[in-house]
Amino acid sequence: MVIYGVAFLCGCLLAGLFVGDVIGQLIGVQANVGGVGIAMLLMILLSDGLRKRGRLSPVTERGVLFWSAIYIPVVVAMAAKQNVVAALAGGPAAILAGVLAVMLGFVLVPPLSRVGAPQRDPDGPGEGA
Amino acid sequence: MSTLWETLSDVFVRNGLVSAFTFVGLVVWLSYVVSDRLTGGRIHGSAIAILTGLVLAWVGGTVTGGTQGLADVPILAGVGLMGGAMIRDLAIVATAFGVSIDEIRKAGVGAMVSLLVGVLASFAVGAAVAWGFGYRDPVSMTTLGAGAATYIVGPVTGTAIGASSEVIALSIAAGLVKSMLVMTATPFVARPIGLDNPRSAMVYGGLMGTTSGVAGGLAATDPELVPYGAMTATFYTGLGCLLGPSIVFVTVRALFG
Numbered sequence: 001m002v003i004y005g006v007a008f009l010c011g012c013l014l015a016g017l018f019v020g021d022v023i024g025q026l027i028g029v030q031a032n033v034g035g036v037g038i039a040m041l042l043m044i045l046l047s048d049g050l051r052k053r054g055r056l057s058p059v060t061e062r063g064v065l066f067w068s069a070i071y072i073p074v075v076v077a078m079a080a081k082q083n084v085v086a087a088l089a090g091g092p093a094a095i096l097a098g099v100l101a102v103m104l105g106f107v108l109v110p111p112l113s114r115v116g117a118p119q120r121d122p123d124g125p126g127e128g129a
Numbered sequence: 130m131s132t133l134w135e136t137l138s139d140v141f142v143r144n145g146l147v148s149a150f151t152f153v154g155l156v157v158w159l160s161y162v163v164s165d166r167l168t169g170g171r172i173h174g175s176a177i178a179i180l181t182g183l184v185l186a187w188v189g190g191t192v193t194g195g196t197q198g199l200a201d202v203p204i205l206a207g208v209g210l211m212g213g214a215m216i217r218d219l220a221i222v223a224t225a226f227g228v229s230i231d232e233i234r235k236a237g238v239g240a241m242v243s244l245l246v247g248v249l250a251s252f253a254v255g256a257a258v259a260w261g262f263g264y265r266d267p268v269s270m271t272t273l274g275a276g277a278a279t280y281i282v283g284p285v286t287g288t289a290i291g292a293s294s295e296v297i298a299l300s301i302a303a304g305l306v307k308s309m310l311v312m313t314a315t316p317f318v319a320r321p322i323g324l325d326n327p328r329s330a331m332v333y334g335g336l337m338g339t340t341s342g343v344a345g346g347l348a349a350t351d352p353e354l355v356p357y358g359a360m361t362a363t364f365y366t367g368l369g370c371l372l373g374p375s376i377v378f379v380t381v382r383a384l385f386g
Contacts, residue, residue, distance in 0.1 A: 013222045013272045020262040024367060030285050033367030036218050036340070037360045039226035044233075047226060067223035072175045072352065075219045077212030078290045079182030079312060080153075082341070083305060085190035090302020093273070097258040098306025099250045101277040102314065105336040108246060109322040111276040112336065113329040 005063020012043040138204050141233035145207030152205060156277065157179055176316045183309055192263060221363075224356040232327040232357065239328060240361045244333030248369045251278040251338070252377050255303060258383075268383040269296045271373065274381070276300025278369040279339045286373035308342035315346025324330060327357040334358035336367030 013036070020035020027033070047064075050056040087094070141148040160181055161174035168177075186198030190211050194202030200209030210216065255277030256270040264270060272292040276283030276299065283300030286292075294301075315324070315333075334343045334357065343362040347355045 009219065009223055009226075013219055014349055017218070020363075020367070024370075027371055029367055029370045030289075031281060031369075031370040033369050034364040036221055037363040039222045039362075040228070040356060040360050041233075043222055043225045044228050044230055048230065052287050055358060061226075064223050064226045067220050070224055071177060071220040071224055071355065072178070072348045073150070073157055074216055075341075075348045076175075076178045076182045076210060077149060077153050077208045079179045079183045079212070079309075079345060080156075080189070080205075080310065081198045081209050081212045082186045083190060083196045084182060084183055084187040084198060084309065086196065086298075087302050087305035087309060088187070090299055090306065093258060093262040093264075094276070094302035095306050097255045097273055097277045097303035098310060100254045100258060100305075101307050102310045102337070104254055105247060105252050105311075105333075106314075106318050106322055108243070108250065108336050109329055109333050110359060112239055112243045112246060113330045115242050115332075116135070116156050123208075128141075 002059060002063040002066075004058040005065075006067070007063075008046070008060070009043065009064045009067060012046065013039045015039065016042055141187070141204035144208070147207070148204060149207030149211040153211065154209065156185075173316055173349050175352075176313070179312050179345045179349055183313070217341070217344070221340075221355070221359045224352075224359070228356045229327070232294070233331070233360070234262050236328040236331040236357070240331040240335050243332040244338075244361060244364055244368055247336035247338050248278055248365060248372055249377070250336075251307075251369075255300075255380060258303075264296065265385065267378065267386050270293050270385060271378045271381045272296050273301045273303060274377065275369060275373045278304070279366050280308065281306025281366050282369035282373055285370045286378070289374035290378050292329070302370035304339070307337075308339040311337050311339055311342030312345035315342075316349045319350045324354070327354065330354035330357035331361045333363065334361035338362055338369065340366070 016039025017035040020032040023033040024031050032103060034066050049058060157178045161176035163175050164170055164174035182191050182248035189199035189202050193201040199205050200241055255274030259273035264273060268290050269292060271290060272283060272287035280301045283304050284297050287297040287300055303317045324333055337343050340362045342384035343358045347358045
């Protein structure tokens, strides 16, 4: 049934957020540490196990897939409730700090994408320079 | 006629979430029409939709004077629930359905390094900007640096180390600017920085850290990459809140105190 998929998804999120809160309290931080990420890992591992045992029917999956498909509209709603006025009111110092942080982040993506990457495909030819 | 209008707006107000889904559906539809007709599909429909959302948030904030963007307009209050943390996190977790465990394992080390580098680099940039604008005490420098990490790390760090409310407000603004810029700029820089595979998406999530920015930016770039970027990004704010008031503050104080 569709509700099984929805309940499974919601259960994963609640479990992840709980663990994230506990980690936050353990390390003395006033924030949830990786709750959503933990929920995602939980979801990936559990769905993999359930699928292998044939416990995940297509109808059940639909309960998860709907929420996955509604993701972009949710992000649009999220954008529409941002405090854009406050961001712009912060003036040049806030804008410059934000802009530079983003630019530095973009620049660092290529070098860090190579960290821990397989050096070269051992079976294939080198990638050249 | 005014009573008919009142009745209609009353229906919208009473059914906030339903109104929000209807409204967002219209925005997304219009955005895809614009993407198709006006840009020949070059600018992704979802990128236009997210940008439209931000513009509407600005309009809402300006008109109502509130802090919730469009959600402060009574007939669109449901946008706040639909785009709030609860539904957003649920949808993000749902995108992980069908994600490859192998890809995550392969990118694991790079993603962890990117988290640490991302947090520290943002602190450095924010602190440098603070210094440049005359906020030269360690508390203000650290707080603005924290804001350059995310708009949650900013106030959490600032409160912990006793920053002034002016500097805390500034740090939130810096974080908001970052989040919005990540949402809108990502599709345009994706190709030059090689953001087209799960590994670089995880690194990108770790470097940027703003969950809303990363979620929006990747959605507008390639929805398949969303779960990978979002997964690392969700660890960023926690890490920032951990390092900010401790190691980073102590370091800044040692250097500039």
